[in-house]
Amino acid sequence: MPYIHPHWKTIAQAFVCTLAVTAFWPPQAALAGNIAAAIGKGNMMALLGVAGALTLVFLGQKIMLYGQDALMAKAAFAIALDLRKRVYSHLQRLSLSYFETAKTGDLAYRLTEDIDRIGEVVYKFFHDSVTCALQLIVLLAYLIYLNWQLTIATFIVAPLMGILIAWCGEQMLKFSRRSQNRTSNLSALLTEVFSGIRLVQAFAAEDYEIERFAKEAEFNRQAKYAAEHLKAIQNPVVGFLYAMSVLLLLFLGGWQISQGNLTGSSFVSFLAGVGLLIDPIAHMTSNYNDFKQGEASIDRIFELMEIPPMVVEKEDARALPPVTGKVEYRHVCFSYEQKSRGAGEQNCRGGFHQQSLTQTNNFTKPAPLQAAGENYQLPITNYQSWVLQDLNLLAMPGETIALVGASGAGKTTLVNLLPRFYDPQEGQILIDGIDVQTVTLPSLRRQIGIVPQETILFSGTIAQNIAFGQAEFDMEAVESAAKVANAHQFIAQLSQGYHTWVGERGVNLSGGQRQRIAIARAVLLNPRILILDEATSALDSESEALVQEALERLMLDRTVFIIAHRLATVRRADRILVLEKGQIVESGTHEELLEKGSRYAGFYAQQFR
DSSP states (O other): TTTTTGHHHHHHHHHHHHHHHHTTTHHHHHHHHHHHHHHHTOOOHHHHHHHHOOOOOOHHHHHHHHHHHHHHHHHHHHHHHHHHHHHHHHHHHHHHHHHTTSSSHHHIIIIIHHHHHHHHHHHIIIIHHHHHOOOOOOOHHHHHHOOHHHHHHHTHHHHHHHHHHHHHHHHHHHHHHHHHHHHHHHHHHHHHHTTHHHHHHHHOOHHHHHHHHHHHHHHHHHHHHHHHHHHHHHHHHHHHHHHHHHHHHHHHHHHHHTSSSSSSHHHHHHHHHHHHOOOOOOOOHHHHHHHHHHHHHHHHHHHHHHHOSSSSTTTBBBBBOOOOOEEEEEEEEEEOOOOOOOOOOTTTTTOOOOOOOOOOOOOOHHHHHHHHTTOOOOOOOOOTOSSEEEEEEEETTTTEEEEEEEETTHHHHHHHTTTTTSSSSSEEEEEEEGHHHHEEEHHHHHHEEOSSSSSSOEEEEHHHHTTOOOSSSSHHHHHHHHHHOHHHHHHSTTGGGGGEOOOGGGGOOHHHHHHHHHHHHHHHHOOSSEEEEEETTTTTTHHHHHHHHHHHHHHHTHHHHHOSSSSSGGGTOOOEEEETTTEEEEEOOOHHHHHHHHHHHHHHHHHHH
8 A cells, every 4th residue: 555655646537537437337238228129119210329329328438448547557557666666775775695595586586577467466456356346336236226136136156156266366376476486486597597607518517407497497387387277267167157147047037027027128238237247257256366466476575575684774873974994893793693692602702812902903912822932822612603703903094904814714704894784793893983883874885995806897888887876977087097997998999988888797808807997996986995805816917917006006095905815915915914713813914924934824835835
């Protein structure tokens, strides 16, 4: 109802047309009887008059029918559009954790096919079902007026038909849910395979994928066939019951005429009225099945709407003012498992020594270990699902911090908490002393630039990709950003320059070119804080040199977090932090950490040995 209410005026206008269409049904039945009487008497003048009146009735009804159809289609499509935009907007605000497990094909199916089916149901409800219900009421009233005994006898089988239709509808709901889930799975499989077709062909897995597709397609066929098979059973059974009621009507009508309780012309009018009931009954039977299919789609759509975002703005959130770039993590604990710990269960910060870091974040060992000259390692809690454990970090404005460590150490998680892709279970993250959970998400994320390892480009021009997120942009600013990112030269050589169309995922560009566009995107954003996530890991030496030069320009006078397994890219960092099991176990410059001869020195020796 909240989606229908904004369009009540259009629906009301359509309903007025529906009432007019309904009002024309009894005159048609009555005039049919008059035609029969005129034919019986052989009165051509009367026949012409009745035919002319019937023509006007038909014309008036069809004009009103056009108004009903056009207005209801307008309302139904508008309702579907509102719902689609609402669902898409809700999905945009869900956390990354949801999309890491959701199937893209399933989401696409729900946003297209399921919402289209809901729009069809809304259209059929107001256009067909309401019209048919009014038509039944008006015609039944007219039939009762002609002969109430005959009318009651005609609908003796109606309760049986109602029970049958209701049972079939419930079965249709079950089959429809199964069918739509199977179709979603098939769509998800196609999206997954086509996006990874290079890997499929590289591993000669075409036959394997064909077999997997064939199985999923067979499940989809079975689910759809079950629904259609039920319809195939229902339609002839309902038709047979209706035919039996018509035969009973003919028998009783003949008996009424023989008893003098009914005239021949009145019986023809009665038969015409009954004939006019066939179409609305058939429509309502069919629509009931469609409504049950639509109910399954509604369940699937509102299932999405009920998923709460894990990261939400507070009601009193304020815009983050322009920042200098001071970033602080205070006792931050994070786990991807949203598990609530019971009483007595150890929390992230319980039972072990907390890190003590000064403003320059010099790593301090407990006195006994320092005196003994041993390598310091924080004890780990028994609660193994923590990705970050009681992490403290202070980055000053303009400082470049490199994060190194084995896969799974928590490097990417650490930087993902800064723009609030996730929220920590414990602790605080502050920018210029302001808790990031107290500010609006757009104002926070506009001041944080990200250059990811895998550059994502969208269908559109190169200029649109550089100015991503901006409906209107300055081409001069786009070109300036591209020059800083060492991208202007190759863009200018393209057939249409900055207006060259980029294919899906930017497959018509090289890895280095895509990465430089990503850097230009960050330059145009002009953030105070920059995150570089393995930005040069997949590039050849020539491309890496160009990208590295662009990155150095981009990093100037910004607070930068660099994630890299290739230690050559982090040597110039002001500080290098070594992460292990969600904790900072070493901190210092490249030279300082090599002198310590501990973890960082081990990583360095392993990579350049």
